[in-house]
Amino acid sequence: MRVIISGGGTGGHIYPAIALIKQLKKRNLLDDVLYVGTQKGLESRIVKELDIPFETVEIQGFKRKLSFQNVITVKLFIEGIFKARKIIKQFKPDIVVGTGGYVSSSIVYAAHTLKIPTIIHEQNSIAGVTNKFLGNFVNKIAISFQEVASEFKEKDKLVLTGNPRAQEVAGIKKNNRLQEFGLDPKIPTVLIFGGSRGAEPLNRAVIGCLKEFSEQSYQVLFATGKIHYDYVKEAIKDTDYENVSVVSYIDNMPEILPDVDLIVGRSGATSIAEITALGIPAVFIPSPYVTHDHQTTNAQILTKVNAAKMIKEPDLNDKSLMEVVNQIMNDKQLHDEMADNSKKLGMPDAADLLIDQMLDLTK
Incomplete structure (x- = not known):
């Protein structure tokens, strides 16, 4: 053709x-x-x-x-x-x-x-x-x-x-890329990112969670977005959190997804296509700035079948984020149920x- x-x-x-x-x-x-x-x-x-x-x-x-x-x-x-x-x-x-x-x-x-x-x-x-x-x-x-x-x-x-x-992402297998970020591929991992440019409200909430994240049985990979990286690093410069890796951006993001157990971020159509193809639970913070608030509608399709949780941006803070991440990551039955529901939606x-x-x- x-x-x-x-x-x-x-x-x-x-x-x-x-x-x-x-x-x-x-x-x-x-x-x-x-x-x-x-x-x-x-x-x-x-x-x-x-x-x-x-x-x-x-x-x-x-x-x-x-x-x-x-x-x-x-x-x-x-x-x-x-x-x-x-x-x-x-x-x-x-x-x-x-x-x-x-x-x-x-x-x-x-x-x-x-x-x-x-x-x-x-x-x-x-x-x-x-x-x-x-x-x-x-x-x-x-x-x-x-x-x-x-x-x-x-x-x-x-x-x-x-x-x-x-x-494009469905056939990607686990490849231990987490080692590139100083993380252990054998430990359950939460990936947090707000897109290539990052999302400032999400970044602020995550900064407030980092100490508690470091005390959990899971680890966190936090991609701030390139334009927000400097201020995030400045905000945490006097701390050294175990089990947490902070980066500005992740090249070839799909390659790392099979090694991830939970994704926290926006609910754009591409992200949803990728995570449902692989069956990954998600916590969505829809962007309220997109046309017709379509990211909220996107997210609701997954929340209705318990494939994801949603926190609206006005309700996002360190406490609300920490609560929902811990809820999923510390309850294997809930996590696995959400993963199965996500996979069922995948094409x-x-x-x-x-x-x-x-x-x-x-x-």
């Missing part, structure tokens, strides 16, 4: 696209691929580093309030469609896949006008604006959570595939399920 993939703005749109490309290559189904993003977006760095052919269109999102910027947005969208049509005609794809973000709107819509098969992938439990718009025009709508189906009126187009990122063949839909559209 010749495939154009477009998605950008956040890692949640980019990493599923990359996972899909990797699985297409692994199955020898990819004759050629082109990734379409924006020059300013995160995708321009991530995709280029992987040596995936990359083209750009200029586009931006609508402002929620009346603004002249919305006039510019419409202008850029129209111009983006013309450029996207040119890209498509030159590349001649068999199918175009959109994984979300404003940039995918122009390339997927342009493909529709040129009668190229199209499919979009929605990672979250609440549909993004771009995907809800594109749902009117595409051939298939792949979803990661059944709960998001109600937001699309095109019921006949919906197919539950899960998130391709799940399949470790998600990329293949999405590829099946692509193959069906290109017959």
